[in-house]
Amino acid sequence: MSAPLTVTPLEADRYTVTSGANTYTVDARGPVPECSCESFRYRPAARPCKHGHAVLRYRAEPLGVLLDALTPEAALDVVDPPARDRDRAEPDPEAVAIANVALAEWHRELATGQRTKETFDAIWLAACATMQAREAMSARLPHQAARFYAMAHAIVQREAAA
Numbered sequence: 001m002s003a004p005l006t007v008t009p010l011e012a013d014r015y016t017v018t019s020g021a022n023t024y025t026v027d028a029r030g031p032v033p034e035c036s037c038e039s040f041r042y043r044p045a046a047r048p049c050k051h052g053h054a055v056l057r058y059r060a061e062p063l064g065v066l067l068d069a070l071t072p073e074a075a076l077d078v079v080d081p082p083a084r085d086r087d088r089a090e091p092d093p094e095a096v097a098i099a100n101v102a103l104a105e106w107h108r109e110l111a112t113g114q115r116t117k118e119t120f121d122a123i124w125l126a127a128c129a130t131m132q133a134r135e136a137m138s139a140r141l142p143h144q145a146a147r148f149y150a151m152a153h154a155i156v157q158r159e160a161a162a
């Protein structure tokens, strides 16, 4: 049985995929994700390796991966958000502002060496949700973006209350 694959977003369209003790970098800018593994290098052109497939699945269902990283109670809040967040057609400006601060903070801590790209904490999770929200907005999916922004907002609030 093979190890489960863990997908972690880096920046725009780049991901790391961890499989047991091995970590690969996947560049998903093109139609076929390009992977740093041996298997990808020697396969016929235009065929993703299993790490590329993991990234494609992740991009189709990012919320599932984010939910995996939350506690069960926190995940319930996101799946069943407060009524005011549930049916938003557009992102809540306050949530957008807070999400953007979290993403900026993540970049700042990365730049100053206070964290690495493998520091998986609340700020990382909020930054991931914010990046997903921005991707949803650029894909003209404001309703989906609203959920990701609400998620980033909820993560930051929970962290501040802890």
Ligand SMILES: [Zn+2]
Pocket (backbone or CB within 6 Å): 024, 035, 036, 037, 038, 039, 040, 049, 050, 051, 052
């Ligand atoms: Zn690969």
